[in-house]
Amino acid sequence: MAEKGILLVVDDNKSILTTVRLLLTPYFDEIITSPNPNQIPMILRGEKKIDLVLLDMNFSTGINNGNEGLFWLSEIKKITPAVQVVLFTAFADIDLAVKGIKEGAADFVVKPWDNAKLIETMQAAYNLRTGKAVKKKREEKEDRENGMFWGENKGMQQLHILIEKVARTDANILITGENGTGKEMLAREIHRLSGRREEQLVSVDMGALTETLFESELFGHVKGAFTDARTDRAGKFEEADNGTLFLDEIGNLSYHLQAKLLTAIQNRSVVRVGSNTPIPVSIRLICATNRNLQEMVKQGTFREDLLYRINTIHVETLPLRNRPEDIIPFSEIFLRKYLSRYNKPPKTFAEEAKTLLQEQPWLGNIRELEHAIEKAVIISEGSRIEARDFVFPKREESxxxxxxxxxxxxxxxxxxxxxxxxxxxxxxxxxxxxxxxxxxxxxxxxxxx
Known part of the structure; x- marks a missing residue:
């Protein structure tokens, strides 16, 4: 019979230890439990070879809340680097669990947990420990339609791992980064990987939303609420009910409208303009901005309480100049896209064209690259995209x-x-x-x- 490994479960709640032991006993050769994290070094250095640790993030005698989980994660990795650690966390501590992933944890499980999901997560982590993990995820990603292209850049690969984990939760996510780096595409990928994928993602460009239309667009209105309100109309919050609401350019929202947005997020309900009846909504909120919201809070132009609400998980997209290895792969994706759109015969890039593309600063990032490829496809002749098919501004000659x-x-x-x-x-x-x-x-x- 194949070995199933030894699991160590550390949680100060004894009823949880008992429940987890009963649930996971069929899947491991032995399960050791401990309510005291201070016993971890002794157990790891003992006679029994621990393969996997399920580690709570908070303990009654903790250092300072969820940070103790990160401390013990670090200690485990110092003592036995090969042991895989799965973090056991409450919903409110997801951001700490995400930090734990970055610091070496294999995965995290949110309390209250789903039994099937806990079993699946622990088995996957054990497979990592024993080297049995198969490369299914990458193959499945490549086969999915409309999936996001992550490229080969290490920073983007790390972001990919993080997104696949946080997308499963309903945690609010703030995406920051320069314009043109794919923040909306990332939001759509998060929605596609989430449990709300069967419902729609509703996008709102907050930068293009005038103050007079803000409440009507987001919260809806009833007939007669104002001159042109001829019928009842649902707002974007209601449209996104049970799905995902993506608020782009959130940093452009005026200060007094931020309070109205915060109220809707806190109450999980909206009141249509002209009505007094709250309408409950269930949304997954994703926001994006190219601005520094922390600095705006210091300057008094962005509400700190709203930032806390939208910033459960913070991820940042990388500018294209920081991922040069992805310029040509992106270019080839856009080439195929626009050859198909404009019914052009197959073409490839000449080597001189590739060199030219790699030399550009791409201040407009991926969006600027896509626009350049589209334009080249339209004007190019022959079977190749040549360097002469691109026209770039001479920035040094301003x-x-x-x-x-x-x-x-x-x-x-x-x-x-x-x-x-x-x-x-x-x-x-x-x-x-x-x-x-x-x-x-x-x-x-x-x-x-």
Missing amino acids: PQLPEATTLEEMECRMIKNALEQCEGNLSMVANRLGISRQTLYNKLKRYEL
């Missing part, structure tokens, strides 16, 4: 302008330069300046550009 005397003059000139360099492409201009499209439109109108 015209020298007289020194601006005010911040407004400086801003106006920056926008003019960006418009010239991007050949009037407003999406690229917004990306380059690090502002939303709506903000760009407002500034163009203000400066009469």
Whole structure:
């Protein structure tokens, strides 16, 4: 009979120890339990070879809440680096569990747990310990339709592992990163991997949402609430009920509207404009921004309590310049996409074209790369995409302008330069300046550009 390994379960709740022992006994040769984490070093150095540890994140005699779990994870890895550790955590401590993954834990299980999920997680972790783990996940990923391309960059591979774990939960996620780095694509991938995948993901561009339409768009309205309200209308929160709500450009939301958003998130309900009846909603919230919300909190332009609500899990996308090994693979994906869209015959990249693509700074990131490939597909002739099919702005030859005397003059000139360099492409201009499209439109109108 094949060995099934020895499991150590450490939790200060004795009823949990008993329940877990009964549940997992058929799946392990032996289960050792301990309510005291201070016994961990002695057990690991004992005669019995521990293969796997299920470790609680909080103990009544803990160092400081969930951080004690991270401390003991570190100690376990020092004593027996090969032992796999699964963290046992309450929902409120998911962010600590995610940190634990980064520090070497194999996985985490959220309390209250699903029995089948706990068994599956522990068996998978044991397979990692014994080298029996198969590379199913990568193969399944490649076969799934519309899955996200993660590339070969190590930072993105680590992010991939993290996303596959947190996507299973309903924890609110904040995605930060520069414009054009794929924040919305990442949000869609999280939804696709979640338990809400059968329901829809509803996206809202907060940067393009005017203050007068905010409540109506997000919370809905009833007939007669205002002049053009001819019928009842559900808002985005209701549309996303049982699914995922993605709020892009969350950093552009004005301070007083942040309070209204916070109320809806806290109450898990919305009140339509013109009504007094709360409507319960069940959503998974994902927000994204290219701005530094922590700095905005310090400046008093973003509510700290709202940041805590949306920031249960924080992930950051990488700029394309930090993942050069992925430029050509991305280019080939976009090449296939636009050859198909424009009914073009098969083409490949000439070596000179690949070199040119790898030399670009890609300030607009993946979005700028995609736009460049699309344009090259349209104008190219023959069976290859040549270097001459790409036209990039000569950034080093920006015209020298007289020194601006005010911040407004400086801003106006920056926008003019960006418009010239991007050949009037407003999406690229917004990306380059690090502002939303709506903000760009407002500034163009203000400066009469």
